[in-house]
Amino acid sequence: MATQAERREKTRTAIVKAARRIFGERGFAAATINDIAASARVAKGAVYHHFSTKEALFEAVFELVSLELVSELDRIARAEKDPLAAMAAGTQAYFAACSRGATGRIILRDGPAVLGWERWREIDAEHFGGKFPRALGAAMDAGVIARQPIEPLARLLLGAVTEAAVAVSAGPDIGRTGADYVRAFRSLLDALRVK
16 A cells, blocks of 8 residues: 555645646746646646646646656767767757757747746756756866866857857757757867867
8 A cells, every 4th residue: 555655645746737738839928837737647736736827837747857858968068079079069969958848948949938048947956057067067077178268168059059049949940940059069079179
């Protein structure tokens, strides 16, 4: 027999799974707690028992999608031996993921609007954005790029990637737009290489 904690976690997981699907399909504004509760097969009160607001539920979904996304990006980047090539491969995968409907809607379209820019950046820094300083440090340790302050360089590159990902997710030809941005990002990274 399941314990109360196990039942509670099962209910929470069902709510987050339903919310992810609905937020991804409809967007935050069009999603309702009633629809999420019905999809999760729980009472509306159960949703509010686990999440005090629709925004709190969205944040849980955002965290989950971010965690899954960075796990996939890590897998792709690890296939590269060169630290800058790994950054480029991970960024290409980020563009591709953010160009897909639900992920792009949750991460780039609704994320900053619902969470606020500061909270969105905090969560991103725990996941995708947090990879940049480590990758740049590895590139410097390997002698691929010159030693320099990591934080400003990481923020500049991350800003470029974030802006590009927003453009990719909103573009009419996602595949072509993404490929163009990936080539441009690779050029930026190659310009950092020690000659």
